[in-house]
Amino acid sequence: MTEYVLWLYIFVLAAFVGYQVISGVPPLLHTPLMSATNAISGISLVGSLVTAGADYNFTSTLLGIVAVSCATINVVGGFLITDRMLKMFKKSAEPRS
Amino acid sequence: MTTSFIEIAYFASSLLFILGLCGLRSPQSARRGIRLAEGGMLIAVGATLWHPDFVRYDWIVVATVVGGAIGIAMALFIPMTKMPERIALSHAFGGLAAALVGVSEYSRHAGALENVKMAAVGFEVMLGALTFSGSLLAFGKLQGMISELPITHRFQNPANIFIFAATLAAIIYLIANPAQQAIFYGVLGSSFLLGFLVVLPIGGADMPVVISLLNSYAGLAAAATGLALSNSVLIVCGALDGASGFFLSIVMSRAMNRSFASILFGAFGGERKNGNPAARAVRKSLTGATIGDALVLLDNARSVIVVPGYGMAAAHAQHAVREFADLLEQRGVSVKYAIHPVAGRMPGHMNVLLAEANVAYDRLYDIDAINDEFAHADVALVVGANDVINPAAKNDPNSPIYGMPILNAEAARAVLVLKRGMNPGFAKIENELFVRPNTLMLFGDAKETLTELARKLREQR
Numbered sequence: 079m080t081e082y083v084l085w086l087y088i089f090v091l092a093a094f095v096g097y098q099v100i101s102g103v104p105p106l107l108h109t110p111l112m113s114a115t116n117a118i119s120g121i122s123l124v125g126s127l128v129t130a131g132a133d134y135n136f137t138s139t140l141l142g143i144v145a146v147s148c149a150t151i152n153v154v155g156g157f158l159i160t161d162r163m164l165k166m167f168k169k170s171a172e173p174r175s
Numbered sequence: 176m177t178t179s180f181i182e183i184a185y186f187a188s189s190l191l192f193i194l195g196l197c198g199l200r201s202p203q204s205a206r207r208g209i210r211l212a213e214g215g216m217l218i219a220v221g222a223t224l225w226h227p228d229f230v231r232y233d234w235i236v237v238a239t240v241v242g243g244a245i246g247i248a249m250a251l252f253i254p255m256t257k258m259p260e261r262i263a264l265s266h267a268f269g270g271l272a273a274a275l276v277g278v279s280e281y282s283r284h285a286g287a288l289e290n291v292k293m294a295a296v297g298f299e300v301m302l303g304a305l306t307f308s309g310s311l312l313a314f315g316k317l318q319g320m321i322s323e324l325p326i327t328h329r330f331q332n333p334a335n336i337f338i339f340a341a342t343l344a345a346i347i348y349l350i351a352n353p354a355q356q357a358i359f360y361g362v363l364g365s366s367f368l369l370g371f372l373v374v375l376p377i378g379g380a381d382m383p384v385v386i387s388l389l390n391s392y393a394g395l396a397a398a399a400t401g402l403a404l405s406n407s408v409l410i411v412c413g414a415l416d417g418a419s420g421f422f423l424s425i426v427m428s429r430a431m432n433r434s435f436a437s438i439l440f441g442a443f444g445g446e447r448k449n450g451n452p453a454a455r456a457v458r459k460s461l462t463g464a465t466i467g468d469a470l471v472l473l474d475n476a477r478s479v480i481v482v483p484g485y486g487m488a489a490a491h492a493q494h495a496v497r498e499f500a501d502l503l504e505q506r507g508v509s510v511k512y513a514i515h516p517v518a519g520r521m522p523g524h525m526n527v528l529l530a531e532a533n534v535a536y537d538r539l540y541d542i543d544a545i546n547d548e549f550a551h552a553d554v555a556l557v558v559g560a561n562d563v564i565n566p567a568a569k570n571d572p573n574s575p576i577y578g579m580p581i582l583n584a585e586a587a588r589a590v591l592v593l594k595r596g597m598n599p600g601f602a603k604i605e606n607e608l609f610v611r612p613n614t615l616m617l618f619g620d621a622k623e624t625l626t627e628l629a630r631k632l633r634e635q636r
Contacts, residue, residue: 082291085402085410092411095193096418102200105426105516105541108523109258111199111419112390116265118192118212119397119416122272124223125404129276131235132228134283141279143238148268148275150242151249153220156265157213158250163258163527164209167202170535
């Protein structure tokens with residue numbers, strides 16, 4: 079039971095830290111923020127990898143493989159497209175009035 | 176030994192993710208932040224491959240290659256105007272992955288799960304399935320495969336609340352009786368259904384809120400997965416994703432002056448025919464201005480504020496806007512851009528499109544930063560925006576958007592509106608700004624109109 083209370087601590091503290099950090103992101107970057115957090119939550123790859131690779135049984139492996147594909151799309155695609163967007167944000171070449 | 180090695184690696188990658196998000200607080204540090212987060216991901220995935228439960232890698236290689244190829248293709252070839260669709264799809268993938276891992280966890284233990292685990296798996300499957308079907312429907316609506324108009328029926332809210340309550344009750348029952356497989360798959364099915372039903376009544380103008388909410392559900396589903404698998408880094412990332420979705424939902428609903436509840440249960444835009452009857456009467460007799468009229472107006476302008484809206488995305492007009500703005504600047508006109516938080520179909524949609532068209536980000540202004548400047552502007556150039564400049568939000572207590580903060584375009588000396596046609600736009604709310612004497616309406620495709628205006632401006636020189 080105490081183990082689960084610890085997990086709960088981690089969740090709540092991470093959510094607070096996340097909220098504090100993210101509320102400082104300017105509206106300018108809200109789309110990249112969303113695609114970045116999307117890529118980060120593709121970390122569920124970590125869970126699906128174990129499901130797919132542990133050879134528990136046929137169903138688990140099959141579900142795990144589909145889950146790995148989905149999560150990989152999010153991780154790879156999410157980071158790439160976030161970077162593609164961020165590359166486009168440029169400052170004025172010279173200060174204009 | 177390996178387990179503690181994996182735990183330390185997960186700890187490091189959690190830190191890197193948080194530091195990466197810190198980078199997103201400014202455009203200068205944002206790319207560095209993304210590098211850190213990518214590093215975190217590499218560490219976490221690399222460490223997981225040492226997991227003692229691993230026995231075979233062949234299928235994993237296939238799955239990552241397939242997923243990676245699809246991910247790369249989507250990232251490279253999707254145009255920026257389709258960002259909301261891409262984000263909706265990726266929420267769907269995230270939800271599906273969570274739901275599948277949950278089903279696998281349940282089925283491999285054949286229901287023999289202790290209480291907390293069962294609760295985690297139950298919520299994981301519910302949130303994952305709901306996010307998956309809801310995001311797919313949002314994607315369909317954004318793509319225009321399904322009508323963007325809210326689809327409502329009389330018993331919608333009671334029906335949705337009933338299904339939601341029944342699903343929760345079933346999960347609670349499962350915690351006590353985890354071996355009831357039929358109930359478990361019932362939860363899976365009803366959650367799928369719930370996702371569809373919740374998004375069905377939501378109209379296109381409310382998409383920014385829905386996408387943010389689905390973002391937060393996807394995060395919570397990942398966090399529940401983490402709890403089900405006792406995986407710390409998953410819990411942290413799920414919490415981060417959930418927090419970002421929650422934060423964006425709050426920003427979006429504040430920008431529309433609407434509560435969460437009214438968006439989830441309200442079907443924005445269903446019954447919006449009221450509006451200003453006078454405006455509707457005048458509209459009948461209103462004819463559009465000509466390019467010539469617009470040129471006269473712009474000839475005398477010293478300062479222009481561009482107000483982009485979803486219409487700019489729909490017409491792919493961002494490059495035309497930028498070229499036109501360049502010409503104006505060469506004539507010594509000052510050009511600024513006013514961005515409403517809910518302009519477009521997702522948070523930050525307009526900023527990304529204008530950045531793509533090479534507009535420097537220091538020229539894009541938030542609503543609070545620019546609203547006082549409209550009074551000193553000669554022309555407010557409205558490109559495919561409607562609700563976000565509708566004065567009814569300030570003057571007409573009967574309007575469905577009453578109380579929503581709007582861009583003060585009406586304060587400009589003249590307003591030039593580029594609009595597809597005279598129909599009142601997506602939200603079906605009349606906009607009296609369009610019939611004011613100092614407003615010029617230019618009907619037609621925004622991109623063509625701007626290109627034509629730019630051509631005429633060049634000829635004049």
